[in-house]
Amino acid sequence: GAVVSQHPSRVICKSGTSVKIECRSLDFQATTMFWYRQFPKQSLMLMATSNEGSKATYEQGVEKDKFLINHASLTLSTLTVTSAHPEDSSFYICSARAQPGGTDNEKLFFGSGTQLSVL
Amino acid sequence: RKEVEQDPGPFNVPEGATVAFNCTYSNSASQSFFWYRQDCRKEPKLLMSVYSSGNEDGRFTAQLNRASQYISLLIRDSKLSDSATYLCVVNTLNDYKLSFGAGTTVTVRA
Numbered sequence: 683g684a685v686v687s688q689h690p691s692r693v694i695c696k697s698g699t700s701v702k703i704e705c706r707s708l709d710f711q712a713t714t715m716f717w718y719r720q721f722p723k724q725s726l727m728l729m730a731t732s733n734e735g736s737k738a739t740y741e742q743g744v745e746k747d748k749f750l751i752n753h754a755s756l757t758l759s760t761l762t763v764t765s766a767h768p769e770d771s772s773f774y775i776c777s778a779r780a781q782p783g784g785t786d787n788e789k790l791f792f793g794s795g796t797q798l799s800v801l
Numbered sequence: 802r803k804e805v806e807q808d809p810g811p812f813n814v815p816e817g818a819t820v821a822f823n824c825t826y827s828n829s830a831s832q833s834f835f836w837y838r839q840d841c842r843k844e845p846k847l848l849m850s851v852y853s854s855g856n857e858d859g860r861f862t863a864q865l866n867r868a869s870q871y872i873s874l875l876i877r878d879s880k881l882s883d884s885a886t887y888l889c890v891v892n893t894l895n896d897y898k899l900s901f902g903a904g905t906t907v908t909v910r911a
Contacts (some may be wrong), residue, residue, distance in 0.1 A: 723903065
């Protein structure tokens, strides 16, 4: 099946630094990618939806200037956590939706997640 | 009220037992329903879609009750490898913006 590569898998950084997380669809083109955040023992919460070549759509309560999303191509979306603080420590995970048609017709595939720890 | 609510468990069952749990959703316009499995600090993996008439995939049976707005998952003949958190997932607008439950933890013991 299709593969979504997300890295890094784990990041430990100092408060105030920025962290970039990459999400790549390896063998399919993704029209839409989604970014989620998951705190321990809680559900995945959708942060934003990114469409290739256009601005991301952020969910209510998610600061677009803090969580910068770039979706410059059909195979790559990045999430940058700017000026990270300890409360941003969480598990971040992306998912990608395959284009219509083909064996993966509009299916969703998840990256393996990034555990961010801000000291 | 949360869009999707699940009993967090944990459900501790012996190998070979049957375990079942439900999930309720708040939006009656919800269109698609799924069960995902998530192992600790890993990505969710699709276990099965849930169809209106109910469906079975090996030892797993899913049911949908639209009138009462809940879905269920039943695992028969539990294996140690079934130990995981099971996420109830609902898609309301069919735009792939999925709403996740917080998960039900199942632990199968030898």
